[in-house]
Amino acid sequence: MSTAVKDTHAGVRSRRQGQFGQVMHRLRKNKVAMVGLVVLLLLILMAILSPYITPYDYAKTSKANRYALPSWEHLFGCDAMGRDILSRIMYGARASLWLGLMSTLVATVVGVLLGSLVGYYGGKVDNIVMRILDIIQAIPGMLLSIAISAALGSGIGNTILALSIGGIPMTVRLLRGSILTVRKQEYIEAAEKINCSKWRVITSHILPNSIAPVIVSVTMGIGNTILQAASLSYIGLGVQPPTPEWGAMLSEGKSMITKYPHLCIFPGLAIMLVVLCLNMLGDGLRDAMDPKLKN
Amino acid sequence: MIRYIGKRLLWMIPVMLGIAILIFSIMYICPGDPASSLLGPSASAVELAAKREEMGLNDPYIVRLGRYLYQTFIKFDLGTSYKFGTSVFAGLMERMQYTLVIALLCMALQVFVGTPLGIMAATHHNGVWDRVSMFLALVGVSIPAFWLALMLVLIFAVNLGWLPTSGVSNGLASFILPCIANSFAGIASQARHTRSSMLEVIRSDYIVTAKAKGLSRRTVLFKHALPNALIPIITIVGNGMGMMLGGTVIIENVFAIPGVGRYMTDAINSRDYPVVMGGVLILGLIFSLIMLLVDIVYAFVDPRIKAQYEGRKGKK
């Protein structure tokens, strides 16, 4: 493991933590990442507590309040059915965060597993898996989702499946690309020669050196996933009205956008906030995992 | 290398066959009735059932699959659209011209605006420029495309009257707003990926080596760092190009552009089987070719990867 014998400027070798511990330690010191994490946790907390803390009933319609502009009574205004947008955003966090985060997570985990596999083994495995991905990627996402809904039925699990399938090929391709460039480096060969298990070679030598583009792409993709979730409710997946969900709120408000922009702006901002936090966290995570920054 | 390309091209045959069978099966599973969109809402259930029978939709799976594969791969005929009454291939190509213009313009914007932004952010790491451009990038990926599109229309078309609100009948002018709206997220993601990749490369030893040679900052950056940093970006650009050629449904809808995306979504929604299946096949072929191109470009810029491709050939 030749990199380890590098003369570094400031060795802090006294800490004998595991790799994970080190990553967490560095992450904790990254203020920006921590702000992202804290806000994200607050949002999750808000989602969990939303049935108790929303100012109004998220489903309560009111003719008088149709398209009401933001005011003290309704901070974010009301939608076309006269429902309080703030309450809907707070409650909508449940579905949106759950669907968005979970399907991103599933896509990433599967994508990273497959990507490491094809990047590491190359050859036949690579060719076959990549061609299968070519096939899957050729099928429009909406069709896949309809097929999933038809074959497996509705339900949150199937929604997550439908949402995550689209993200897998990109993750695999990104990871494969960057693994190809580190695959033949001496420290990998060295690690193999000293009989590191393949699992260990992949997790502690290859992945940390090639994961960066995946993190960037994943953290940027979450907003899109939340938006996509809205389009699934028409085919029996996703969340059914009146349960609010940010993507659906956005698309409901879409036709009013130039007339009553607040219908779109607030759910849009909510999505942006999540994307922002995840990006801050993702950047921190990437820096924390980067072996070149160790010590 | 040529053998590698040849092999990949050969591989495309099973891939196409796989796509055909998969898409056929999916369409078979997918509920929804093409007859109902053909005959319209005032057709009764009995009339619809008769139409389905006439269209051969009630035949068993294997018969229909066989018929479809024979049509497609032996007679090279993608069939005729239920909705448009014209050849699927011709319809697709007609719409591809718009999609191609948009995809190329957007890709150009993405690469030529996003990359410099990313480089700037990386070389001013943690500086004001970095923060500003990364914030913009973040806004870029999280703004829904339709929102941006409609805002641009409101300003430049409705209020200022400089550009048309929608359609494709005003030449290049018709494509300005769609391309800006569509490439925003691409530019943002390109900038972020470039930055991330550049930061990684800038910390490499060989960059220190290059500096130690007495090369100017510019040379180090553009001759040594950038080519290395762009390697992972190739995937992003290739993937993005492939996706865009598949059509950008939101933008095409908002700007009323008769592109591939709208053609396909309409077809999916109305269960226009020939268009969906033919379109998926053609787009899959295009996508596979682009992915092959990506891999070739990879080998071209990175001799290590080229060696792996050729090594693979050697083992055989």
Added chain:
Amino acid sequence: MKKVLSLVLALIMVLSMASFAAADQGASVVVGLAGDPGNIGPFQGMGLGRIGILFTTYEMLMVKDGSEFRGCLMKELTQVDDLTYDVELYDYIVDAAGNKLTASDIKFCFETAKADGNLPKLSSVESVEVMSDYVARFHFTALAAGDLESLLMECPIVTQAAYEASADKMATDPVTTSPYQVVDYKTGSTIVYKRNENYWQKDELLPTTSKHNVDEITFKIIPDPVQMVNALKAKEIDISAAIDGSYISDFMGVEGFDVTQIPDNTTKYLIFNYDSIPSAAERQAIAYAVDVEDIIAFAFDGIGYHAKTVGNNKYPDFVEAWNDEEYYEYDDEKAQALFAEAGVTAGKTYRLIYNVADDNTRIATTIQAALGDYGINVTLIPYDNALFGTYKYDDKKSGEWDIMLDEGGSSNLLTNVWKLTLDARDQTYDKTVGHVADEKLQSLIEAAINDNSAENMDAFHQYLKEQCYEYGLVSKVNNLAHTTVVTKAATCFRGQILPGACEY
């Protein structure tokens, strides 16, 4: 770099403005269409986008002009016997290619259309016989009330010579007898029509659908509702029937714009699934519990009216007396009493299925909220068009919904609206869409269809209302927003804009 870019941009803008200016402002009109007509050939099914361009593209034997039926290509209609009629054509009809239209072309059109199977109504045309150059004899298998007119209006007519000269069965380049001919069709984008200078008919004999007050008509397909508004505001289109209700105030009483409101022929109604809601009291309770005025406010921005039956009151066979009847106007007490009678208690759940669209979602949500006041839960099941169609008519899927929000309309008769969901003969199983197998209902609808006299109509309507198998909610109103280039907007009997008949 920046300078070059801005220069290029400026150049593009100048060019694009020049191209705007170059466009001929003369006697031309641009119509915004929300739906894509797709194949514009003569014998296609009535897909959603097609109806917008149908009467500009084609002429039929008969048309409905206002509320009366009249000949268009047909000069005289003579009854031979119950199921046989002679149609006499004008003897001077030529299409845009100069082909004379004769009785053999009529035979050709009906036979081709029947064979293509896209116009299923034509199955009751047994055969068409050529009697002389300009007389065609129609043999029908059966004729219910109003069928004769609707059959003669159903099939667009072209000459056999022109049809056979077309490479793609006129899918993109129809040559017709109409005063407007397609000169350019960019599928999915625009269809441009020019006036046929050699149009055959004399001005004094023109039906509304064949009027030609303008030289050039462009249909522009704009699927996005906000963009439709923007295009009208930017005056890139002159008229559109697809302006969202909430934007109507932007054009009403605004300088340079005007709005014409025309009742639409479609009505929203609820179908109750008899399998899960067999009690009439329960169905009535639901009808009473839903305040249609709320629905009109929430879903149609106050523009629309409470239906008086399943279907709207524009049809000739609509019985005027119904307008003064009570029709399940919102009544909390009655609803409560009826729910109690039916034994429905709080906590009950209905599954409401609907075709997803902004207005339907809001109607469904309003119903959900209304029943929520009684402690009744409503699960909303939205489906896209293709899926909804499957669920609506598939017997096997009928266990998956309790209430269906549907929409229906017809070109001529109220009975045709009823027929679609209430006539068991029109289903693949012997029940109505709501799974009702009620002999009395069936005999009443058959009577009404065969003879739509006021008594027959009223008998069926009263029985349907009493049983509340289906409940009419809202009859829609079309908002035609236009620039003042159009001084008077005109529509066909299907509520579609007739650009040639508008006044300028």
Added chain:
Amino acid sequence: MAMLSVKNLTVEYTSEGEVIHAVNNVSFDLEKGQTIGLVGETGAGKTSIARAILRILPEPPARVPNGEIFFEGKDLLKIREEDMQKIRGKEISMIFQDPMTALNPIMRVGEQIAEVIHLHEHCTKAESVEEAKKMLEMVGIPGERYYEYPHQFSGGMKQRVVIAMALACSPTLLLADEPTTALDVTIQAQVLDMINELKQKLNTSMIMITHDLGIVAEVCDTVAVVYAGEIMEYGTKEQIFHNPQYPYTIGLFGSLPDLKSDVDRLSPIEGLPPNPADLPKGCAFHPRCPYASEECEKEHIELKDIGGGHLCRCCRLREIAALKAQEV
């Protein structure tokens, strides 16, 4: 004045809010044609010294708060970046420790050498290619391998390329940062011989950074022992090898396997190097020093001449001498 004169050089890194003192007040001189060895453990700050001289520290996080580096009369820390670029690779060049990562993976090796020649020698592209091929031949690589990529080379060959690159413009000062650490033992000797030979031929001065005393013995004229960013002992090779005074230096020799004696095992220095973010007060080595007393912890100890230009930073030299005498 000496060709190179480093005065009170200090390098700090800021990492996660901590200030790491990597190099503290290091001073030394180097004459033309001479070689100085910087000896010390990994992490002692040797590389930072070399990189500071070439001004290629990663800034941020690195910072040079004070110090002067006079090279042929100019203070390298004060001249403009453009002027520094003319010095790098031409007058001062550096051989890097890890040949595996020091070469640009997507550039032909020859080009990487030709680049530096073309830059500094104001010759045509073609001439620089010829010259680069010659350099390759000089380090024992056939000229036709000019067109190959780094991944086609073994570690030793890569290091030869790095050396060829460093020597391509006949620098007056060569900074060799553990040039052989990453190599096999047999190749180590070859590379070392080659450096020595080339140095003689070009009359180049050199700073040899290493933790291998064998290399010091082979190539250096003077030696500076670096510990925790400070020079602890400085003298001619003979002074250091024959008469090591500083306990750490003594320890280093103790850890050297002595083939002549019958010692079964090495006697390594106990403990770990200090955390540079939190250096011990007083003598930085005292926590590990077998001779340490309370005196060592009290205050910072100055470098003292103990005769003949032999410098040492220890306050207990006399006691150590006495102990040593007892042992013998």
